[in-house]
Amino acid sequence: MKTYPGGKKKAFQITYDDGVLQDVRFVQLLNKYGIKGTFNLNSQLMQQEFSWVHPNGMEVRRLSPQAAQGLYDGHEIASHTLTHPYMQNLSDSELQRQMKADKDNLEQMFGVQVRGFAVPFDYYDDRIARCAKDCGFAYARKSECSGSFTPGTDPYHWQTGIYHIDPNLTNFVADFLNTEEELALCQIVGHSYDLDAENLWGNDGIYLCRPVCPQRHLVLHPRRTDRLFVSVGDDAHIVPTHNPVGADAHIRP
Ligand SMILES: [Zn+2]
DSSP: OOBOGGGOSEEEEEEEESOBTTHHHHHHHHHHTTOOEEEEEOHHHHHTTOEEEOTTSOEEEBOOHHHHTTTTTTSEEEEOOSSOOOGGGOOHHHHHHHHHHHHHHHHHHHSSOOOEEEOSSSOOOHHHHHHHHHTTOSEEEEEEEOOSSSOOSOTTSEEESEETTOTTHHHHHHHHHHOOOTTEEEEEEEOTHHHHHTTOBOSSSBBSSOOSSGGGOOBSSOTTTTTEEETTTTOTTOOTTTOHHHHHHHOBO
């Protein structure tokens, strides 16, 4: 049976978008429990103090470059384009600029190599995949979820498992804990502002599911460390759970 590093049978990965103010509280909790995540940032919106109003009336604000400095240490920083455009109608040159300039900006701002790309909104096609490759990204994540624990095989059409606010998340995580599937991978995608909007902050963790009934709360911390391989350990710049090429190098036959 193949395993993840350390002989772990399963992998757990979170990937959160947009670099918003709630990331401060969220990252503190991840750090407390030794969980490493991927944060997908829009470098130009960070400079512009961009904000928008959530359907529930809450103002969602981006972190400034100053506020983000040091926050993501130990986690992966990935590109989410310069300005979060809908990418279907962009010219080839604008597509390239949105991806490559964001990668360059983030590398300069944080002094790390940016290997990953996460598409904004839900449109994705082969042109974006090719551009991600041309820009030097090691993987590109689309917004469509697989709903499964099977790691993808194409790093430029990478799918996560489920959205944090999906009503089925409780069952999804329970199934993950029970599955015997080889190299099972639980990947959750979200936005930390949802934790405010959906009231998912726990006393000492984060509710992975809507608090429908108390006994079904799942708190995001590695209670099952015997079975979960939590992200990438010592090498935060390689996220094997996102990148099948990297994963292969880490997987033991
Ligand atoms: Zn986004």
